[in-house]
Amino acid sequence: MRRILLGVGGGIAAYKACELTRLLVKAGDAVQVVMTEAATRFVAPLTFQALSGREVALDLWRPQATGGMDHIDLARAADAFVVAPATADLLARAAQGRGDDLLANLLLARGALPTLLAPAMNRAMWANAAVQRNVALLRGDGVRIAGPGSGEQACGEVGDGRLLEPEQLLAELDALLAPQVLRGRRVLLTAGPTWEPWDEVRYLGNRSSGKMGWALARAAWERGAEVVMVAGPSALEPPHGARVVAVQTARQMRDAVLAELQRAAVDLFVAAAAVADWRPAQVVAGKLKKRAGEAAPALALELNPDILAEVAARADAPYCVGFAAEADDLHAQAQAKRLRKGVPLLVGNIGAQAFGSDDNVCVLVDADGVRALPRAPKLQLARQIIDEAATRLPERRP
Ligand SMILES: Cc1cc2nc3c(=O)[nH]c(=O)nc-3n(C[C@H](O)[C@H](O)[C@H](O)COP(=O)(O)O)c2cc1C
Known part of the structure; x- marks a missing residue:
């Protein structure tokens, strides 16, 4: 259980901190909320109290606090400090080291507590030089600044200054606490299915939801990597922090991967996409029509490129991790696929169990043998896989 100190500043976006509290509690965290006086004008402390199951800390001068020391003790008792929204005023007070209310004082007393500030304000305020x-x-003082995002603002303007969404703030918190083993590294992933067109409305696809690839992108980003994800069609929101290159077909995926390898050196390539092995040999213009009495149209297939094998065979190949979705005999099939593709590490799973579900069971296969990763949520498995790959990366190329 993580103990999170959540500071809430006086901005419109304070309502999003309610949802963040709910997400943290759902994830099993203990949340202690601290609000500024201005924040209480936007959301009643009772809302946070009900969501966190704890009394909200508001007052620097609370005599009933243990030893009268809330302004220090609350920071001592936490594993991480998140301030969302962080107003322009709070940023100024934190940067100057002021202690004029309880939240500012806790920021002063944070010591080595991992700290994340999520600014939220009107775009002109955000652009202000001060x-x-x-x-x-604050960055120089070792504080992580999360966001802000860009888009429509409560004031009616459009631009930078929106508080990140609660799910994104949760990802930022996970990153704040993750070992930064991929800092300075560039990670390229493929994810999701491919769609191979047959005519203008039909395609050959597969059941991959993209969840595992998305989880891997998040795990790599949490660990400090610059992440590029080449992704087939998926209903999932883009993973926070990763740059997504959207493609449909295997050939588009291959071209996008090669372009990324060309653009800058890649340290780690993870091929998690369920790439179609074959595509219709002919793409029919318009829509194939069903006509009474006519036989069903024939569908001839053609082999698609093998993206992983092609990347692994390059002279400048990054460290490559492959995925195998098998139907049976997982250990032997995965080991055979690893050798066939020429990659050092391969993750095997049973396709029918893996596609679409939130959790999975995997095996990690390398030259030394097979290691089982027991059933767990895909994000947890992704973190284990990325950590494993990170320990195997060669020294950074000059
Ligand atoms: C309606 C309204 C909305 C505000 N929204 C924001 C905001 O989104 N971001 C911000 O930095 N300040 C905003 N302010 C200004 C802050 O509330 C003000 O600077 C306050 O002193 C901040 O106090 P705090 O930093 O102690 O929470 C807003 C003020 C009002 C009246």
Whole structure:
């Protein structure tokens, strides 16, 4: 269980901190909320109290606090400090080391507590030189700044300054606490299915949801990597922090992967996409029509490129991790596929159990043999796989 100190500043986006509290509690975290006086004008403390199951800390001068020391003790008792939303005013006070209310005082007393500030304000306020100066100072002091996002604002303007969404803030918190074993590394992934067109409306596809690839992108980003994900069609929201290159077919996926390898050196390539082995040999223009009395149309197939094998065979190949979705005899099939593709590490799973579900069972196969990863949520498995790959990366190329 992680103990999270959640500071809430006085901005419109304070309502999103309610949802963040709910997500944290759902994830099993213990949440202690601290609000500024201004924050209580936007959301009643009772809302946070009900969501966190704890009394909200509001007052620097609370005599009933143990030893009267809330302004220090609450930071001592936490594993991480998140301030969302962080107002322009809070950023200024934190940058200057002021202690004029309970939240500012806790920021002063945070010591080595991992700390994340999520700014939220009108775009002109965010662009203000003083705000940018304060953000730079805070970064220099070792504080992680999350966001802000861009888009429509409560004031009616459009631009930078939106508080990140609660799910994104949760990802930022996970990143704050993750070992930064991939800092300075570039990770390229493929994810999701491919769609191979037959005519204008029909395609050959597969049941891959993209969940495992998305989880791997998140795990790599949490660990400090720059992440590019070449992704087939999926209903999932883009993973926070990763750059997504959207494709449909295996050939588009191959071209996008090669373009990324060309653009800059890649340290780790993870081929998690369920790439179609074959595509219709002919793409029919328009829509194939069903006509009474006519036989069903024939569908001839053609082999698709093998993206993983092609990347692994390059002279400048990054460290490659493959995926195998098998139907049976997982250990032998996965080991055979690893050798066939020429990759050092391969993750095997049973396709029918893996596709679409939130959790999975995997085996890690390398030259030394097979290691089982017991059933777990895909994000947890992804973290194990990325950590395993990270320990095997060669020294960074000059
Ligand atoms: C309606 C309204 C909305 C506000 N929204 C924001 C905001 O989104 N971000 C921000 O930095 N300040 C915002 N402010 C200004 C802050 O509330 C003000 O600077 C306050 O002193 C911040 O106090 P705090 O930093 O102690 O929470 C808003 C003010 C009002 C009246």
